[in-house]
Amino acid sequence: NKLGLYEMSGNVLEWCLDTFSSEYYSKSPELNPTGPSKGELKVVRGGAWSFPAERMKTYYRGSAKPESRNNFIGFRVVRPV
Numbered sequence: 001n002k003l004g005l006y007e008m009s010g011n012v013l014e015w016c017l018d019t020f021s022s023e024y025y026s027k028s029p030e031l032n033p034t035g036p037s038k039g040e041l042k043v044v045r046g047g048a049w050s051f052p053a054e055r056m057k058t059y060y061r062g063s064a065k066p067e068s069r070n071n072f073i074g075f076r077v078v079r080p081v
Contacts, residue, residue, distance in 0.1 A: 012074035013044035013062060020063035041065060048072035 018035035020043045025033060035043060041063035047056035050072055055062075064073060 011049060012046075012072050013048045013064075014046045015064075015073060015075045016043040016045060018043040020061070022063075025061065044073055 018033070019037070019039035020041040021036045021039060024035055028035075042065075043061050044064050045061045046058060047060050
């Protein structure tokens with residue numbers, strides 16, 4: 001895609017270190033928004049295999065408690081090539 005990212009949507013939601021707030025992204029910086037400094041929920045993003053098409057976007061952000069476990073939340077392992 002235009003971001004140079006591959007397979008970001010459709011497999012599982014990706015856990016992010018960012019803290020979630022439903023209001024944060026409407027007023028956040030465009031470059032690397034990290035979320036509020038405190039909060040109970042973490043960001044999950046990218047869409048999962050069981051989601052409707054309108055939520056299958058790299059910019060989709062949802063939320064989950066850190067202790068959440070299910071078959072549509074995962075993480076991405078990244079290393080330099």
